[in-house]
């Protein structure tokens with residue numbers, strides 16, 4: 001838990017947000033400013049700043065993020081139509097919230 005980190009606050013329940021999925025490692029919630037009809041954020045509970053900061057011990061979290069993304073895509077009806085998964089890394093990569101997260105977007109007609 002990092003002080004003043006928005007996604008730490010959401011993941012720990014300090015900032016009320018509708019949580020679509022939760023397990024011991026991750027939470028999933030909707031992006032507040034959706035770029036597509038389905039726009040979810042898959043967020044580890046552990047504070048990791050970006051992909052640059054993952055340690056070997058964090059690899060199960062990265063695997064779980066993809067596993068849960070696959071399940072969220074199915075639940076939101078975009079598995080067969082298709083979707084994008086992406087992670088922005090640092091300012092030059094478009095990262096605005098410096099707590100690791102993966103975007104899942106899809107659902108275009």
Ligand code: 5GP
Nearest residue numbers: 017029030031032033088094095096097098
């Ligand atoms: P980034 O650019 O860091 O990869 O993406 C951060 C995302 O977080 C943006 O798409 C932005 O709309 C979303 N976001 C920022 N603040 C909040 C918030 O308070 N709640 C939710 N649900 N999403 C947020």
Ligand code: ZN
Nearest residue numbers: 005008047099
């Ligand atoms: Zn954080």
